[in-house]
Amino acid sequence: MSKVVAITGAARGIGLATARALKAKGAVVVIGDIDEAAVAEAAESLGVTGLVVDVTSRESFAAFLDRAEEAAGPLDMVVNNAGIMPIGPVTDESDADARRCVDINVHGVMLGTKLALDRMLPRGGGHVINMASLAGVTFTPGLALYNASKAAVVAFTEATRLEVQDRGVHVSAVLPTFTNTELVAGTRSPKGMKNCEPEDIAAAVVELIGRPRPQVVVPAKLARQVRLGALLPDRVRQAIARRYGLDRIFLDFDPDARKAYDARIRT
């Protein structure tokens, strides 16, 4: 795959695994992250260019893409992956946390998409991949803020796709389930289900690049369940959620195990 790819939020987790998988396929990868030390370490371990970027700032994001193109050539793909997940009762969320979540998860993705399209549309080619979540289409107590931010990513990605689809540029959303990264620290998996690994999401991104589609659910088997679930009466949907413990997962978490993650996303 002789593609040039920039990935945000790639110092760790899903972004890092995606960078690794794309590099293994022959892509020229540039990673960006707000965490300066972590992105430098990740870049060195992968043997790719690593840059600091704050996806909430137009100036920072534009400079990231400019520097990525200087280092690697015109971008074929931009993966808007950076995101945070505050959890807990909605009444406990501070206004500052809410703004930061929307700023990173929603405005960061919108900004990254717009800046990528500015480069790709004149060339008539490219692919913007936005990391949404199953949390953008299925909603859970304790996750209102994150649910809202990811629903916005799903809607924004689809409307943008419809707008530019005849101009040679693909726009896709990836909707992973629970994935074992620091983002889910201190939470339990749904009963009887195994979390994905970051490598599973990375493999789905690699596959999506080879075969562009509007939306990819990971694991793929959950796509049908989500579509069917949306048709069920509220009472039945809630009974199923209770069976899997989904009604309590983001309320009965372990705050100690989440401390380091919480501190990281607030700085």
Ligand SMILES: NC(=O)c1ccc[n+]([C@@H]2O[C@H](COP(=O)([O-])OP(=O)(O)OC[C@H]3O[C@@H](n4cnc5c(N)ncnc54)[C@H](O)[C@@H]3O)[C@@H](O)[C@H]2O)c1
């Ligand atoms: N882990 C899951 O269960 C899961 C499930 C579905 C979707 N997602 C989404 O996948 C994406 C990656 O999540 P992850 O699980 O790998 O989390 P993670 O915390 O391991 O990695 C996220 C990275 O984003 C970076 N980041 C945060 N704010 C930033 C900013 N303003 N500018 C640039 N970088 C910034 C962080 O420093 C971190 O390195 C997120 O959008 C997340 O919402 C995760």
